[in-house]
Amino acid sequence: MTNQTDTQEKSKVSRRQFLGFAWLTAIVAFTGETLAALFKFVQPVTAGGFGGIIKAGKVDKFAPGSVTYFQQGRFYLHRLEDGSFLALWQRCTHLGCSVPWEESEDQFHCPCHGSLFSKVGVVAGGPAPRPMDYFPVIIEEGEVLVNTESPIERKAFDSTQTTPA
Ligand code: FES
Structure with a gap:
């Protein structure tokens, strides 16, 4: 027992x-x-092509209204409806998280604290203090080049930030 x-x-x-x-x-x-x-x-933004000039591809490769992600350059290339280009740095202006493009929402949606950015990177909600930073775009012989050397801060969106094709 x-x-x-x-x-x-x-x-x-x-x-x-x-x-x-x-x-x-x-x-x-x-x-x-x-x-x-x-x-x-x-993760900090460091190597892998970021910090230099990134060849995105031929102008015709990008349909008006499209948003294309370039992991190597850590930016989104938005071809606006008027045919011009805007390159947005993927870094959230709140605390620096990578912001994914949400096709179904037609906006960028930061997973960390819920900041929302419009297709041109303007704050649409959440704690982000300013629009997504952008990089200069250069069109050379029909090729789209993005200079990721130094992101540019802004308070709002205007057409001077875009590059015509
Ligand atoms: S880091 Fe994007 S909302 Fe906080």
């Missing part, structure tokens, strides 16, 4: 240990995934 009680007691302890281990594993996995996701969004 005593032996059976001891076995049941050991079994209970063992189950508790197992559950504790399972919880610990889940917490470690969750923390790791969270940190990896956080790093992806706040």
